[in-house]
Amino acid sequence: MTGPPITELNTRAREIFRLVVEGYLDSGQPVGSKTLAGGAGLNLSPASIRSVLHDLESLGLLAAPHTSAGRMPTDLGLRLFVDGMMQAAEPTLEERAAIERRMARPGPIEAALTAASAVLSDLSACAGVVMVPRREPRLQQLQLVPLSPGKALAVLVGEDGGIENRVLELPLGTPIGALQEASNYLSAHLGGRTLAEAVRAIAAEIADGRTALDTASRDLVERGLAVWSEDSDHRPVLIVRGQANLLDETAIGDLERVRSLIDDLENKQSVASLLDAAREADATRIFIGAENRLFALSGSSVIASPYRDREGRVVGVVGVIGPTRLNYARLVPMVDFTAQSLGKLIG
Structure with a gap:
């Protein structure tokens, strides 16, 4: 959403635009040409002001609600005002x-x-x-415990003693030995790290082929990390x-x-x-x-x-x-x- 730079408006247009925006922000109501002519010290007729208002509307900076003859700033107009004209007042x-x-x-x-x-x-x-x-707690271990065919319980233990559980979906036929191997690998690589640090380190090791994990165990490691990473990202x-x-x-x-x-x-x-x-x-x-x-x-x-x-x-x-x-x-x-x-x- 972009509009004309404030420098492209002439002095008269900038002043009328400023008065409309400030009037709207103060009252929440559209500002009309008669209001501007009557109390803003512009020394312009309502007809002249309406002409400028029309030009500002054509630029997409002002809008005229169908229920009023006055104008109010558009989102684009507010952005132009905030970025180019607003004078911030420090908290009292x-x-x-x-x-x-x-x-x-x-x-x-x-x-x-x-x-x-x-x-x-x-x-x-x-x-x-x-x-x-x-919260980025330091981790101690992550255990994968079989629950039923196609499901395991991922148990994450933090250095602070905190324990959290998540249910993990598994491919049917996943061997128990793969769960144990993945658990041992994860616990060995999580110790003292945050989850984000562990994810980066393990992903790099797997990508570089520096792990002796078989395909099933490697898949479990990635699934175990993913269930926690996704959960963390969606728990604001x-x-x-x-x-x-x-x-x-x-x-x-x-x-x-x-x-x-x-x-x-x-x-x-x-x-x-x-x-x-x-x-x-x-x-x-x-x-x-x-x-x-x-x-x-x-x-x-x-x-x-x-x-x-x-x-x-x-x-x-x-x-x-x-x-x-x-x-x-x-x-x-x-x-x-x-x-x-x-x-x-x-x-």
Whole structure:
């Protein structure tokens, strides 16, 4: 989704465009030419303003809802405004204090993460979201225990004493000896490694032909690793707070959109996948409306920022989700400050 650079708009068009966007973000309502002529200090007639509005609409930056003669920014227009015109306002001292105070309360790190999503929700009047750091426990062993023809139980034991089980589908006729050989091989290569490290090392060894495993045992090793890798990738831990904020007085005439957004938020796997796109960002990312497929129908925006541990590694993402008429200038720095504050608490 690309539009004209802001420099291609003349001074009059830029000013009118800015006033329409700011008026819409403030009120949630389309802005008409009479409103602009009456209170914006443009010294232009409504007819002249309508001409400029028409040009901006032709560029795909504004739209005119069929229920109103006013204009509102499109997703493309909001992107142009956010990237080229917005002047971010740093969080106030009160907002900074509220964020730090809520997250600094005694308790486990999970409590701070929940507090981060709650305080962002309170301050933004949106839904606050936090993706919990992915746990990468060091492993001790992985045993494959026969259950029935065609099935085995994969038992993963961590160095911290944690035990988790998964049912593994097997080719019919898999010999018991292959299960034992695969178990011994996996346990020998997992010790002290995270699952991701073990997967990379074992895959490289198998690819290079540096293993004496027979075909059946090698297949079991790959199946055993796959069931855990796939499971880990599809187990996002996401904290969402403040969905009720989305049902404010401006939502009364747009309940279908709000209902769609709340349904989207219930699909935590999809939300986590979207937030995951912000993990590698150097700064706060903004997803506007149809720029992401998840919230395209609900016409919603996401402001998300990665947070890091004390060694600078990205361990999660924090952000807010709400209607496209968010106060981006206020919320982008607020989300960024929250991410920095969380980073100070992560060991």
